[in-house]
Amino acid sequence: MELGNISKPTYGxxxxxxxxxxxxxxxxxxxxxxxxxxxxxxxxxxxxxxxQSKFSQEDITKLLRYELGFLVCAAIGILLIILxxxxxxxxxxxxx
Numbered sequence: 159m160e161l162g163n164i165s166k167p168t169y170g171x172x173x174x175x176x177x178x179x180x181x182x183x184x185x186x187x188x189x190x191x192x193x194x195x196x197x198x199x200x201x202x203x204x205x206x207x208x209x210q211s212k213f214s215q216e217d218i219t220k221l222l223r224y225e226l227g228f229l230v231c232a233a234i235g236i237l238l239i240i241l242x243x244x245x246x247x248x249x250x251x252x253x254x
Contacts, residue, residue: 194227 200220203213213221222229 194231195224196227197224200224 200217203217203220
């Protein structure tokens with residue numbers, strides 16, 4: 159591992175996204191993430207190095223709006239985890 163000149167470092171361009179062997183899948187994943195979480199992170203609610211203050215109703219609303227897509231996905235996932243085995247059990251037991 160080469161450290162280079164530590165006292166006078168040279169900076170290059172920032173990191174680039176690696177080339178993907180499956181650009182269609184990467185595009186689909188980014189599209190899903192933009193669909194699930196279109197709202198930006200409310201940075202003003204994050205207090206680094208400061209004592210935590212009480213959250214107001216407006217702050218909680220902003221946080222829930224930010225996480226709304228993930229909450230919907232989690233609810234659909236839990237519903238499927240419950241319904242798929244239940245429907246499968248009904249088909250196996252009843253054979254209707």
